[in-house]
Amino acid sequence: MRHLPSARVAAVSALVAVALLAGCRRDAAPAPSTQAPAPAVASQDAAFASAVDAFIDGAFQHYPTFAANAGRHEFDGKLPDYSPAGLKATGDWLHAQRDRFAGFTDAQLDDRRRFQRDYVLAVIDGNLFWLEDSGFPYNNPGFYTGDLSPSMYLTRPYAPLPQRMAAFVAYQEALPKAIDQVRANFKLPLPASYIDLGVNSFAGYASFFRSDVPAIFAEVKDDALQARFKASNAAAIQATQGMADWLAAQQPQATQDFALGAEKFSKMLRATERVDIPLDRLKAAGEADLQRNLDALKAACDQYAAGKPLKDCVAKQAADKPEGGAVEGARAQLDSLRQFIVDKDLATIPGREQAKVEEAPPFNRWNFAYIEIPGPYEKNLPSVYYIAPPDPKWPKAERDAYVPGKADLLFVSAHEVWPGHFLQFLHSNRSDWKFGQLFVGYAFAEGWAHYTEEMMFDAGVGGGTPETHIGQLANALLRDVRYLSAIGLHTGGMSMAQSEKMFLEQAFQNPGSARQQAARGTYDPAYLNYTLGKLMIMQLREDWTAQHGGRTGWKAFHDQFLGYGGPPIPLVRAQMLGGSAEARLWTAPATAVAAPASTPTATPASDTAPTGEAAPAQ
Structure with a gap:
């Protein structure tokens, strides 16, 4: 789910409502005419x-x-x-x-301003959809939880600690009123998965305020401010825990009425992403991509775990855990991923910024990973790639399974940092148009990050080994099932149990992740944008590089694509290729077969489409 604050998120964040150029300048739109305007x-x-x-x-x-x-x-x-x-x-x-x-x-x-006008209108239409059409202000805690996150004050060193403490105290003082307003907006009964989201989020806030926040500000020597903090902290704990308890009390009357319906779902895509493709065609494209990735998985598993069922093959990859756990493993991966981009000349890296890796705070563990990136008005501040630990209430076997294998984690790190979200925001924050820095859409951000995983495997990251491929495909299959679950849950009568089964059997997710992902599909219907955005970018790359050097044109394509800020991808397509802002989805050639990964080399334009062996993820 998404409203005005841009991704993320992603955070890019879950409801994705939460969280969210090169040394040489990139145009955010076609260059204006050199003639003096009328x-x-x-x-x-x-x-x-x-x-x-x-x-x-x-x-x-x-x-x-x-x-x-x-x-x-x-x-x-x-x-x-x-x-x-x-x-x-x-x-x-x-x-x-x-x-x-x-x-x-x-x-x-002129041409540049027409593009910008359409970009602004898309942002407005998307926010009107979430505010007026979705119904989410009246039943979905995720509509609010991103705005309520205090992470910025606690984790971003944009000012001395006493100044950030004063800001956090003001936030705590405003929180009880805001929560009362949210509670008054909800129209009972609520969908069960929405209740669970709210209980986990608000109880997470209360726990965090109680157990973690006081220590962060303990060193500030200001008695008056500490007194305000103590009083407001107690009120914030009471308000957030009270909200969690109130939502929990609604569980006996909970419904399964989460579906937007086909009409609203289609309107969501038109309003937020300028995608106007019939739902049957959208579904068929997702099914084709799922099958493409399942075929590629079988080919990789025939080399990695010959004779074993796909589930056991994926489990073997997942059992090869990162040393020291997911957080330490991700830290070890980032330098090599960045160097790989430089060595293969895949994209321009503007600036010298780096991303840190930390454990996700208790109030934001609805999904395994996300990155928090400072906004365009900040200067010289770190970005943080957060990784959630497993829920301590889960059985030990599920907690152990929740930590991904090294190969799987490699593509999560690619998605979140190099060359995914972090690189994308390094570019967008350097756009020459402030609007493009501020408003980055869901399909643009998540589609790009998802696209980069397959691109990195195609370029040979991790040596292109079968195990590496399986890690990439595990992420790809997860996003394919998200895509199909969003359509099924909201337009096809799919139940959460059916979605969960699909995550288990076709994305080979562990039980805890499968439950999380099925639930997320109910309150974040736009999470199909990972694969939707990826398929639009893949088709755009194929069409653009056909006239710009084939595979040798990848870097130029990536740099130009990232130079637009973050508008709906059909608008970018119209600018890069000319013509109308039409959404086009890539599908694998019918004759595509699995093949070993290769590094970018000069190829004929007709060979620029990705081969059937690789698939985006995350």
Whole structure:
């Protein structure tokens, strides 16, 4: 799920509502004409630029946590107004903004501004969908939990600790009112999986506030501030635990009414990603990609674990655990992944920033991994790649199984850091258009990160061994089943139990992860965007590199793609290829067969499509 604050997330984060250029400049759109613009166009250009600036200012007012996370710290400690009047005011503002930008006609704008207008309209339409069409403000805790996250104040050293403590205290003081507003918005009964999400999230907040936060600020020598902290901390614990308890009390009346329905699901895709493809075609594309990856898995397993069922083959890969656990294992992988990008010349790496790896905090463990990246107004601050430990309530065998194998973890690290989210945001934060730095869409961010996993395997990461391939395919199959579960859960009558079974049997997930993933599909219907975005990027790469050197054009393709900020991918397609903003999904050639990975070399344009052996993941 997604609203105005951009990914992530991803965090990129789960509801994905949570969390979220090179040394040489990249255009965020086609370069303007070298001819002097006509006076009328020049006037509209200035009016358009002013409208964009006003939109950003208004977005910060309506979404103050978005502003603070972007690095506008005058908004520190503030939370949105979740009252009915506040939600209506936000909706009214979005509609007025839509009318304003729709009023800029093609004739009034040059090519660059037309692209930017369509980008702004897509952001507005997406946020209107989540606010007014999805129903999530009235039944889904995930609509709110991203805004309520205090992670920035605790983990991002953007200011001296006393200043961040004061901001956190203001946040704690605002939290009880915000939670009361959220509770008042919910219309009972609620879907069972939504209740579970809320219980886990709010109880996680309460535990974190109680057990972890006091030690973070203990060294601050300010008696008055410490007194405010103590009082507000107690109130925050009471409010968050009270919310968790209230939600838990709704469990006896819980429903399974989580499905958006086909009409809303299709509207979600049009509004948020500018994808207007019939659901039967979308489903068929996902089924084809799933089968492609299952075929590739069988070929890899024939080499790695000959004669064993696929489930046992994947389990063998998963049993080869990273030394020291997932966090230590990921730390060891990042340097080699970055060097691989440099050695293979796969993409420009702007700047010298690095990402740290830490254990995820208790309130944000709904998914295995995510990265928190400072916003575009911040300077010289670290990004943090978070990895969640298994739920201590699970049986020991499930806890052990939750820690991925080394090969699996390699592609999680590629997805989150090199060359996935972290590299993408290094580029977007250097865009020459502030709007493109701030608003990065779900399919763009997750599609890119997912795409890079298959691309890295194709380039030979990890030596292209069967075990490495199985790790990459494990992530690919997970995303394929997410894609099909989202469509099934929300448009096809699929139950959570059926989705969970699919994760177990076709993505070979461990039981704990399968439960998590099936539940996430109910409250994050847009999590099909990992594979949806990947398939659109793969088709775009095939079409673009056909005219730009085939496989030798990968770096140029990657750099140009990342230079647009984060709009819906069909808009990027129109800019890179010309023509209309049409969504096109890649499908493997019918004759594709599994083959060993190879490094990028010059190939004929007709060979630029990925072969059937590789599949994106994460």
